[in-house]
Amino acid sequence: MTAETIYELTVEAPPGDLIAYDPIRLASALRIEDPSRLAIETDGMNHALVTIYPSDPLADVELPDPTELAMDDQGRIWVGRYHNGRPARMRLYDPRAGSAQRGLLFGTTGAGKSTGLQVILAAEKRSGIVTFLSDLKGGQSVPEARDNVDWFVTTPEGAMAQLRTVWLIMQARQVRYAAAGRSKFLMNRPDPLLNLRIDEANRLLEKGAPFRDEATYYIKDIGRTGRSLGIGVHLSAQAGHLEELGGSDTLRGMLKDGEVILLRWTSTMMRQLVSDGLLAAGQSLAPIPKYAGAIKLISQFEEAADEDAPGTQGSGYLLSGHSPTSRFRFFNVGSTEPVEGLDPEMLALYGDGPVAQLEKESLDDAGDAYAGRLDGPEAYAAIFPMEEEDEDGEGGGGGGRKSGGGKKRAAHPGPAMPEPAKPRTRTLAERVQAVLEDSDDDMDAAAILEAVNADGGRQVRLGSVRNTLTALKNN
Ligand SMILES: Nc1ncnc2c1ncn2[C@@H]1O[C@H](COP(=O)(O)OP(=O)(O)O)[C@@H](O)[C@H]1O
Ligand SMILES: [Mg+2]
Incomplete structure (x- = not known):
């Protein structure tokens, strides 16, 4: 075996048998100390392709040029590479079906969700897609996105305002498309694709979160109806249990035919995905270790090298792609060393081109929260219908919402609400x-x-x- 050689083995089990494997056992049997040199793909049945690389093929996945991020004519964006060097693409629009996509980006803390999301966000900006983004870590996860998406919020109230705004835009588009006799969405003819993205969606959807029920309602409804209206909803989350994401019911539909990326996971996460039927039990994915490279046992009598092993962050599987069992990695982006303030390398990913905005025809329906790109309670109050506290006021005068004599307060679903609140306007x-x-x-x-x-x-x-x-x- 020379240092440069790549070996590829095709494996076939007798018809009727399924190939199951343990990548670590296989690496051990092949005397490969570094499992990241091994790539195993199966067709879910009795065929497998085993590739042995001289070194980790995904150690360095460079983006050739940020302009390459723009969407191709099949509605896909290039986000990274597979182990065999082939481009890993993700669909944001299906020109044949005339539909937006919904998506999930899963992985444990530090797996590379937020950084991968920045690659996607930069691709959206460069493709003229309108993006509403909630960064629920208070804006810390994807700070460079702030001025590079159409509407950036950092609070649960802001996320709710975005959800409801998108929901109202959906109604508006529905009316217009019905009037035009259209059953499909045609990108930029005349409306742009609109994607709503929530990073750390678990913070909005976990048990006990104040907006869990309402958020679940909106996400489900937008996920179901938005596609043919050019509206997609995409969540990134670390979830040990799907219950933490508004219940498995919300996600089943999204996972079934959505764009799903699975980065490094924990065992509870994987068990849950399998037991919920979201991943086929036979579909084995080689786990992603936290660090690449062989683990060296060092005797206490030897001197230990004081170097960190390279991480695997950004590696995972594009479950909805054509090679769901083929390991891929997001482009390596951003500065190698942490920087003060915004990362110039990350900003360069987005470029200084224009940020696409919502079509004029939907501005009325989108309302004030969008117009002012509001966040926090202010955003929430601007878009959620007010409830009258007493009933004596008569509507009619003045502009704005109900204008009776009663005091107004924003309808605020408490955590103890038995039913998901349906939008009232x-x-x-x-x-x-x-x-x-x-x-x-x-x-x-x-x-x-x-x-x-x-x-x-x-x-x-x-x-x-x-x-x-x-x-x-x-x-
Ligand atoms: N695609 C990538 N390119 C370069 N660095 C990455 C990439 N993905 C992750 N990282 C590194 O790993 C760290 C954790 O990634 P992050 O995206 O914040 O994970 P998560 O959002 O899943 O917790 C980042 O701060 C960054 O240093
Ligand atoms: Mg993150």
């Missing part, structure tokens, strides 16, 4: 319909606009009313 279509039903006379669009804007709900523009009327007519 009516859609524009419902409001228009209510106006039409109340009136005996024929109304023109301007009259309808006036009546709708006087119903105590959010102020809308004539264009939105016209679109809604067209859609209602076509139904």
Whole structure:
């Protein structure tokens, strides 16, 4: 065996048998001390491909040029490489189905979720995708994203505001697309792809988190309905238990046909994924050790080298790709040494191009939280419907929401809520319909606009009313 040689073995079990393996046992049997030199892929049945490298093939995965991050014509972005040097791509848009994607990025602490997310965010920026991002570690996880996404928040209230805003945009697009007789989403014709991303989603969705129920409701609904409207929802999380992510029910749909990346995991995490049927039991993935390289036993009588072994952060599996059992690694990005303040290398990934923004047609529906790119309680209050505390006020005067005499407070779901709270505001279509039903006379669009804007709900523009009327007519 020369130092440069790569060996590839094809393994076939008798028909009817399934190949199962333990990568460490196999490495030991092959007398390979460093398991990262070994790559094993299976077809989930009786075939396997075993590759033996002279050294860890993923030790250094360089991004050739940040412009390469832009989406290709099949809606995929290039995020890293497989062990065999092939590009690892991730789908954000399916031009054939006309749909956005939903996604999950899983891994234990330090596995490389947030850094991988920055690669994806930079790709989104360079592809003209509109990104709403919640960094629930108070903005510490992906600080360079702040000015490189359309709307950046760092609080659970901000995350809720983004969820509800996206949900309202979804309704608006639905009305417009129905009016145009469209059943699919065509990227940038005319609307941009809109992705909502939550880093550390477990902080929003774990048991006892104040918005768990509502957040779960929105994520599910956006995940289900958003795709054909060009709206994707993507979560990054460290989750030992899917219960920590709003229950396995929320995630099953997302995992089934979403874009799923699994970075270094813990054994409880893996057990859970398998027992929940999210990973096939037979689909064995070689575990990712924390450090690459052979483990050397050093006798207490010998001098020990005082060097850290290279880490494996950013390595994992693209479970939804064409090679789910093939180890890949995100591009190695950012400065090698920690820097004060924002990392210039990371900023260079995003480039100084423009950040795509939401289409004008949906601005009315997106509302004030988006307009001001608000965060915290302010964002929450701006987008969630107010509840009247007493019932004596009559709606009608002034702009804004319900304007009766009663005190207003934002509807705030407490942790003890038995049911997920359904969003309470009516859609524009419902409001228009209510106006039409109340009136005996024929109304023109301007009259309808006036009546709708006087119903105590959010102020809308004539264009939105016209679109809604067209859609209602076509139904
Ligand atoms: N793709 C990558 N390129 C370069 N460094 C990385 C990469 N992924 C992870 N790292 C390193 O590992 C550390 C932990 O990664 P991070 O993305 O914060 O993990 P997580 O979000 O899963 O906890 C980072 O601070 C960085 O130094
Ligand atoms: Mg992180």
